[in-house]
Structure formats: structure tokens, C-alpha cells
Amino acid sequence: MAFHGIKCCTIAIWVYYVCIIIVIVLTHLFYFMLGKVLGLESTSPLDDFWLYDLPINPHNIPSALVFEKPEKAP
Numbered sequence: 001m002a003f004h005g006i007k008c009c010t011i012a013i014w015v016y017y018v019c020i021i022i023v024i025v026l027t028h029l030f031y032f033m034l035g036k037v038l039g040l041e042s043t044s045p046l047d048d049f050w051l052y053d054l055p056i057n058p059h060n061i062p063s064a065l066v067f068e069k070p071e072k073a074p
Contacts, residue, residue: 035042043051 032042034040
């Protein structure tokens with residue numbers, strides 16, 4: 001009976017960790033499938049880090065984004 005609180009806290013922490021991992025995996029799978037359907041290439045977590053870091057530290061970004069040129073209007 002003395003370890004009931006520790007046991008409950010441990011179970012709660014592990015349930016929290018597992019739920020976070022499930023959300024991350026499901027989100028990744030959803031974006032991967034959506035990208036395949038729309039013909040897009042999914043980004044990696046490192047790409048996401050650099051893209052989110054761009055507004056804060058624009059001089060730290062060692063990559064460049066390439067956009068296709070729009071077609072001329074007829």
C-alpha cells in the first residue's frame with residue numbers, strides 16, 4: 001500500500017509517453033499518405049526544424065528552397 005502513489009504516477013507517465021508517440025506516428029503517417037495522394041514529397045523532421053527556425057535565425061539556414069516557375073498566362 002505504501003507504493004500505490006508511485007505506481008500510479010509511473011503508470012500515468014508511461015501512458016502519457018505512449019500517447020505522445022502514437023500521436024507523432026499517426027500524424028507522420030497522415031502527412032505521408034496525404035503527400036502521396038497529392039504528389040508531394042514529405043519533409044523530414046530535420047527539414048521541419050530548419051523551416052521553423054528560418055524566421056528566428058535566417059542566417060543559420062544552410063539550404064535553399066526551389067520553387068517551380070509559374071507558367072506564362074496565355
